[in-house]
Amino acid sequence: MTQRPTARDRMLTSAIALFRERGIDATSFADVIERAEAPRGSIYHHFPGGKTQLAEEATRTAGGLMETLIESSLAQGGPSETLARLIGMFRRQLLDSDFRSGCPVAAGALESGDFAAVREIAGESFTAWEEAIATALAQRGVPAARAESLATTAVTAIEGALLVARAQRSVQALDRVGAELSGLIDTAVDAARR
Template sequence: MLASAVTLFRERGVDATSFADVITRSQAPRGSIYHHFPGGKTQLAEEATLLAGRLMGSMIAANLEERGPGETLKAIVDLFRRQLLDSDFDASCPVAAAALAGGDFDAARTVAGAAFTAWESDIAAELERRGLAPDRAESVATTAIATVEGAIMVAKAQRDVRALDRAGTEVVRWIDAALAEVA
């Protein structure tokens, strides 16, 4: 059910996704959703956002270790580019969807903020390990995540990946330039 909720949040947003939608998508028995999420949709949104944030965090950590920060951001851009194109621009970042959710979803927004912070911290730590000063590493990492997340929304709204492609190219250049300063 959580995976189905993540997919639906990615496609519709948190506010527009109902328990009935999650039950239909997951093919779970109707009563099971109330058993697993006695806190209702707010609990579902919080737990699905936590899952989505951790999945992206794992992808970031694996890519940082294997490929470095620039290629990690490129991998994130490529992932969302494929999702946007494959879904005819319906799908985007489920963590961003939670961040933009309405008033009843404070816990999901808090989890989304923590996910963004964790991603930034992992990227900043790798940039620091490669020689950037801590403040500079944090600034580059925050700018990279914020730029990519914003570009995903622009690409979705424009129904064109051009903004995401351009943002991805520039983010990789920023990272490479920052690392070249300390090489």
């Protein structure tokens, strides 16, 4: 029998989902509590730093989960396959959510006001994703500077395509980015083998 996640874990998971859909500013504690099916007073117990603490932890958690996903996918296949898996995952999430669900880390990066630490955490997450991809490319012989450039291109292109897909209510941008990235990555790896 599986154990039900703690109220704190449910609140973090709920915050991540809500931030993906609405952004941080538009998500209230009441929204998080309702979605998490958590006791009303428990949110301040688990997040005494308020919404800022919740946003920081949710962004850090989401970033870490994506980093783990990237690294485990890279361990099973190459960078091109990993990016295709990520794009496929985001594509399904967009379609399943009727284009409401974006990237929770990007939601943190886009916030203004009192969320400077959240933006910093988002930046650190993007950097970690880039580093994982660049390392995998370098391990396949791609020169370090080219590997870093391709990794930055991949992360920023996917994040941009997610925004465009949501705005256009179409996965076409994501599909096109996926095809272009596959070609770029495969060409770089093939050139490194020669």
